Amino acid sequence: MPSLGADMESAVVTQWLVKPGDRVERGHVVATVETAKGIIDIEIFGSGVIEKLAAAVGDSVPVGGLLASYRAEAEAAAPAAARAPPATAPPEAAAPRPSPGPTPASPIMSGAARPPGAPPSRDSAAERRLVSPAARKRAAELGIDLASVGPARAGLAITIGDVERAAERAAGATGAQPAAPPSRTAGPSDMRGVIAQAMSRSKREIPHYYVGTTIEMTHAVRFVRTWNAEHPVTERLHVGALLIKAVALALEKAPELNGFWRDGRFEPSAAINVGTATRLRRGGLLAPALEAANRQPLPNLMRRFQDVVERARSAHLRQTELADATITVSSLGEGGAETIYPIIHPPQVAIVGFGSVVTRPWVIGGAVAPASVMTATLSADHRVSDGHRGSQFLLAIDRLLQEPEKL
Amino acid sequence: MRTSYREALRAGLRDALRGDPRAFLLGEDVGRYGGCYAVSKGLLEEFGPERVRDTPLSESAFVGAAIGAALDGLKPIVEVMTVNFSLLCLDQIVNNAATIRHMSGGQFSVPVVIRMATGAGRQLAAQHSHSLENWYAHVPGLRVIAPATLDDARWMLAAALADPDPVVVFEHVLLYNVEGNLDPAIRSVDIDRAAIRRAGRDVTLVTYGGSLPKTLAAAATLAAEGVEAEVVDLRTLRPLDDDTILGSVRKTRRVVVVDEGWRSGSLAGEVVARIAEAAFYDLDAPPARVCSAEVPIPYAKHLEDAALPQPAQIVAAARGLLGS
């Protein structure tokens, strides 16, 4: 089983396209497997005759596990050196995306499966997903994530036609046919697995530090209430939008919290794209990004916020919206717990948590009085920033929320 | 009007000799013999030995002499029997004809037309069958044209003679016997532009010269399968008409270049490179080439056929790009 990305640990065989005795050529698609990110073709990395299928349809095979064996030309039976492209396409646009990350070496890469004389290095062409230049360009224009587009048939490259059909499906899905998902966005059944992998990786790899503070929300809550009383339903605000805007503005002065940790180093992001952790009704969560959140007027940001939350909950998000976030905000909303200690979503380097707004005793002008307050926490990557910077960042958010009309 | 490619060329020559007293034809056996491929048959009788001039087997001298005469303002039309023989006068074409205008700072033009037969298909083996159009198409200062249709055979010579610079004309040996009707509406052709010989939306087939009939046959086969191929006839191999080539590729997003030259260092390679440079993001599949096998063209029919681009290979290449 080839590794199709750093987050993948195993996949389920969904179809065999060859049987023992079949002749295969390097590059043939021999099977399809289902991963958390969708169904992916498995290409064979050498030529020969299939001897044995080691995994049956429905079997979950760990990365590096044996899928099948084949007899290479003039050689004894060898494990099938099947490799498939990473599910994540290379970046299309200027906006940074998480990279597929390094692929751990696996036994199937070694030994007789390699053609004689071939270097033991990874074959990037074999791993690469076949996408035509025209398809790449069109996908970038349409904002279609190529990972959500499949070829007309296994083994073919993704063409501009495939991209345009995917775009039509996506457009149809957001319109009259909500039942048809536009992309292979992770569904509820595999959502848990995706979260499990990402969070395991996060806890395994990222040295988190945590800082927290309590923020008075009287002004912010009153601002929203007044605004909403004065505006029709289509123009109303949600406290969450204020929080996102405050985070985004505070990030302008905290670049070490905004970006990605990749290949052993921090890549700061010029764009501030705030992911909003959105709980799904059937369990799990998604964090669609609000792009350039620091630069959008609050009403616009609110509309966009409402839009992505709605679409996240109705499975209409585009993959790009999930991949674009440079930081994440996790807000518990009303009626929830007071404090959350969130875990960073790799390859991001920080996540901000907001608890529920609650009424608590608060010292105002030397006297204790009831006030609306909220706990803000920051989990950040210690490889990139230190607690002191994190603390300053939270205090900046606090200051911004005290003057909500300026957001 | 029913005619053959050979007769169409002859009609063009006759027009030239009648229409311009500066024009004259010279080459090996163009006079009494009537031309190796009988293109100039009958012209000696009509125009006399001064203007239909047999030469000794001295390619360098008579091609050089034509260049010298052109330097002095005449309009020589040289026939070199085959492109293989033209290697004997490569010096004159490349070092003199192509350079003198530039080397002289624009003082002299070389309005010579050099015709030569090219290509395989008549079992003439390796010293009479090669396609070296790209050798000439490589050279700045030359214009290289390849009439592939009756109308082009009929009218390209006039356009070539009107060009003040040296023009090399390639006539594929398999085309000489092609027969058909000239389009009476056509009285001249534009040698600056490639021609779309068949319109289509699914894949572009770029070709020239003797490969055009094969490519059109392939397009017909593809059409029967529901694949609409657009066939671009380059006509002018230098300068290439990038606009027409790229326009077609941008429409179909797939391209097969059919070239009887060998693949390595071929004109097909140049066409593909230009497409990659200028239309990379319009491509839906890697450009493909169908070229001759990299062997000296062999004598035996089955071997010769195997060495040359054939319609089936063109069809297969197009199918490959379409995944069909």
Add this chain to the structure above:
Amino acid sequence: MSAATLGATEALTREHGLELLAGMVRIRRFEERCVELYSATKIRGFLHLYIGEEAIAVGVLRALRAADSVVATYREHGHAIARGISMRSLMAEMYGKREGCCRGRGGSMHIFDASARFFGGNAIVGGGLPLAVGLGLAAKLRGSDSVTVCFFGEGAVAEGEFHESLNLAELWRLPVLFACENNLYAMGTALERSESETHVARKAESYRVPAATVDGMDVLAVEAAAASAVSAIRAGSGPQLLELLTYRFRAHSMFDPELYRDKAEVERWKQRDPIGALEDRLRAEGLLADADVAALEAKIGAELGDAVEFAEHGTPEPAASLAADVYTRRAGS
């Protein structure tokens, strides 16, 4: 041969003698200045000097009319000057300037001048012979009586184009004078090391081309032979060939170690310097005084100084016009 026998049979006037002398000295001084300028890196590329061979260009080209044509070699400064191309135009071309005769495209080896019907220096040995045949053919087809002179070295005799061209020119009876400048060495290869038959005139005879061997160091002899040949050709004799025996005093190009020839041999030939020989005869006949030489040198010095000045102040051809003149109508590829 000695200076005393120079042009012994020719009657010589002072005016004629001074013209010939001035023609050769102009070439000599021009090239000597080129050596200096090359050393100062003002002139680059290959620079092939004609020093020692001036009698040929001066002697042969005096036979031509304006409507006649010249095809030369890459050692063609002498031919260009003798044909009347201005020193300014030549020097600016050496400098690679836009005011040069070829706008800096040609340089030393590729001098062209349409008004002089000078169809090029040609840096392909033998490459000019077919062109000369073509120019002759054009004249014949037009019915004009103009003649083409084609200069080439004895090295070109080994090329097929020499044989093809002589054959074709005679076959078609074309008005071409083939002027072979036999300076004994093709770069470093002596004639006897490259030819089974070292008499170039004999090769011409095998193509039925009338040929004569002439002392190329004797400007009067060259002049007489060329005048006779050109007049016969103009009258319709068909092509002729002159083998002009000469010697270059300097290296093949600017510098070479001259391992291929003996220093004593070079010195021997220098004793026969065509300029010195003519001077000697003119003085001997009382036709030349020191003051004449001084005046001549002063005049040529001024012309040369003006040419260098002109070239120095020329404008470099803008690189933007790089692709100009590749084609007449367009820049295309």
Add this chain to the structure above:
Amino acid sequence: MNVQSEETLRATILDSLLSVAPDIDAAALDPHLEFREQFDFDSMDYLSLATALHARLGVDVPEVDYPKLGSLDGCVRYIADALSRRSSP
């Protein structure tokens, strides 16, 4: 308001609900039960529902009235009331 029109209204409201939350099972919906309980609705969902109702029916629900949209029955009641208030002078 007759039965017919209430049924039409109920269908429209249900449609709006499904447009906001297409993942809920309409067949299993309990009209009396709060959306919050049944479908884990949060304030953003209520805002979205209010926006959808405004788009379909032109009713602008003030923020203070969001709690009245808590269940399907509540929605029908509230919207019918709002519509009748709007139509009668």
